[in-house]
Amino acid sequence: MIRVTFLGTSGAVPTVERAPSALYLNREGDEFLFDCGEGTQRQMMRFGTGFGISHLFVTHLHGDHVLGIPGLIQSLDFNDREEPLAIHGPPGSKRHLTDLVHAAGHDPGFPVTVHEVRPGAVALSREEYEVRTFATEHRTSSVGYALVEADRKGRFDREKAEQELDIPPGPAYGKLHDGQTVELDDGRVIDPAQVVGPARPGRKVVYTGDTRPVDATVEAAENADLLVHDATFLDEASDRARQTAHSTAVEAAQIAQRAGAKRLALTHLSSRYAGRARKLEREAGEAFDGEVWFPDDGDEVDVPFPDADADADTDA
DSSP states (O other): OEEEEEEEOBOSSOOSSOOSSEEEEEETTEEEEEEEOTTHHHHHHHTTOOSOOSEEEOOOOOHHHHTTHHHHHHHHHHTTOOSOEEEEEOTTOHHHHHHHHTGGGOOOSSOEEEEEOOTTSEEEEOSSEEEEEEEOOSSSSOEEEEEEEOOBOOOBOHHIIIIISOOOSSHHHHHHHTTOOEEOTTSOEEOGGGTBOOOBOOOEEEEOOSOOOOHHHHHHTTTOSEEEEEOOBOGGGHHHHHHHTOOBHHHHHHHHHHHTOSEEEEEOBOGGGTTOHHHHHHHHHTTOSSEEEOOOTTOEEEOOOTTHHHHTTOOO
């Protein structure tokens, strides 16, 4: 399961309905936070994500993306946290992020490490997935993040194994599915390619933070299952979007369309549009063929495998 919870979807300042930027992601029990605007710890309590995050990925150092860090760190400490927390930020951010960790003279009683990550790097590497960085364009040093899963094994054709090749059920099935050649009792040698299909893609979730529409996002979000993109303004304010280095909803949709993303979640709503998020949805929907919406704070979305429907019909 990948589950994304939108903790904060407002622009530079909070509104009654929306908190500053923060996104929680749970991938099979690995819990991450992307940006940490003011009040994020309360949003985590309010919407039931818990505080089990192991990594915090910061896109840039503007206050609406980082001012929640001191409170979160201190709350984790007051709850007797012992597990380490790693914070990742763009080039030039380490000193400032470290200052936020130790704000008001507080020294957490659990390990906190701060890492700078350049665009085009791997911020976190695991056997099953990576969190990669990509270049964004804002008014300060910034990066976006893409959680990219490794390819999965191809489907095992049990019907062919049993009926066409007469392979007895048992350990041979598992070995073949793992890519091992198997010799049967009758002397036949079975190659995995005879019963295992091509590798299947994993999932991809991309989060831009604040940015102008850029080619690097198109590349990072190619065939993404979910793209979360800055959509601060309506198209009528495109000049303002350029001046402030943000994107309009239409520009976000055009990026998603070029990338071939399946779903687009708009975020970072300017306070001038309080209560008008649906209008941004409609504008974006005219430029993007996939599903597009502007989440409310607290909304959750599950990200299935690209072939989830087919998986429901197979034993492998």
